[in-house]
Amino acid sequence: MLLQIRGIISTISFLDIIDIVIVAYFLYKLYIMISGTRAVALLKGLVVLLVATLISKWLELNVINWLLQKTMTVVLVALPVVFQPELRRALEHLGRGRFFHNSAQLNAEEKASLFDELGRTVTDLSKNKIGALMVLERETGLNDYIETGIKVDGLVSSEFLINIFIPNTPLHDGAVIIRGNRVQAAGCLLPLSDDRSLNKELGTRHRAAIGISEQTDAVVIVVSEETGIISLARGGRLHRYMDADKLREQLAPLFIAKSTSLSDLFSWRPS
Structure with missing residues (x-):
C-alpha cells in the first residue's frame, strides 16, 4: 500500500499541482459566488434528481430511471437560462480589467x-x-x-x-x-x-x-x-x-x- 502511494506521488509533477490548485480555486470561488443565493436551492434540486436517478438505476426501476434521465437532460439544457444573472455577473467580472475599466474614477x-x-x-x-x-x-x-x-x-x-x-x-x-x-x-x-x-x-x-x-x-x-x-x-x-x-x-x-x-x-x- 505504501509503495502504491509512493508510486502515485512520484507520477505527480509540479504542473499537475498547479492544475489541481487552479481547479480547486475556481470551484471555491464558484461556491462563494452562489452561497446565500437562490442558486443554492436550484443546485440542491439537481443533486436530488441525480441521486434519485442513480438509485433508480441501481434498483433497476427502468421506467422511473428513463423519466429521470429525460428530466435531467431538460434541466441541463435549461440551466443557462435559470442561472443567467449569475453567469452574466461572473462573465462581466472576468471581463473587468485595464481595457474595460470604468473611466469615471474619483480621487x-x-x-x-x-x-x-x-x-x-x-x-x-x-x-x-x-x-x-x-x-x-x-x-x-x-x-x-x-x-x-x-x-x-x-x-x-x-x-x-x-x-x-x-x-x-x-x-x-x-x-x-x-x-x-x-x-x-x-x-x-x-x-x-x-x-x-x-x-x-x-x-x-x-x-x-x-x-x-x-x-x-x-x-x-x-x-x-x-x-x-x-x-x-x-x-x-x-x-x-x-x-x-x-x-x-x-x-x-x-x-x-x-x-x-x-x-x-x-x-x-x-x-
Whole structure:
C-alpha cells in the first residue's frame, strides 16, 4: 500500500499541482459566488434528481430511471437560462480589467465629498419620509438603464438630489443613476427582482434596488417612503437600517481604485 502511494506521488509533477490548485480555486470561488443565493436551492434540486436517478438505476426501476434521465437532460439544457444573472455577473467580472475599466474614477477628496453629500441626502430624506432610489455605477456600465430616464448630467449635491425626489415633481418617480460624482439621469426604470424569498413588506423601490444589484455590480441606496428606513442593496442582498455613518463605511471600500492583476479577476463575492 505504501509503495502504491509512493508510486502515485512520484507520477505527480509540479504542473499537475498547479492544475489541481487552479481547479480547486475556481470551484471555491464558484461556491462563494452562489452561497446565500437562490442558486443554492436550484443546485440542491439537481443533486436530488441525480441521486434519485442513480438509485433508480441501481434498483433497476427502468421506467422511473428513463423519466429521470429525460428530466435531467431538460434541466441541463435549461440551466443557462435559470442561472443567467449569475453567469452574466461572473462573465462581466472576468471581463473587468485595464481595457474595460470604468473611466469615471474619483480621487480621495472627490469620493469623500460624494459620500458626505449622499449621507446628508439620505438623512434629510429619511427624516421627512421621502422615498428615494439612487444607483451608484461601479465597473458594469448602466447605459441601458440611463436611456430609460431623463438625462441630467449634474454634479451630485444634497440639495440637487433632494429636489429630484420631492413628491409630485416630474423626476421623483424612478431611480437616479450616479456615475462618478455626477448624476447621469433621473426617473430611470430598473428591473424588479423575482426572488420569492424576499420580505413581503418590501415595495417596488426595494425590489428594483435588489433587481439591479442582482444583474450588475452597482450599489443602490433606498429610502423608504413609508418608514424612512435607509437601505443599501448590493450583490442581490439588502442591508437595512443604515444611517449616514454606516452608509459611508459600506461605500468606502467598494469604490477603492484597484490595479489590474490576476487576483483581481477572482476577488468578487456576494455580500
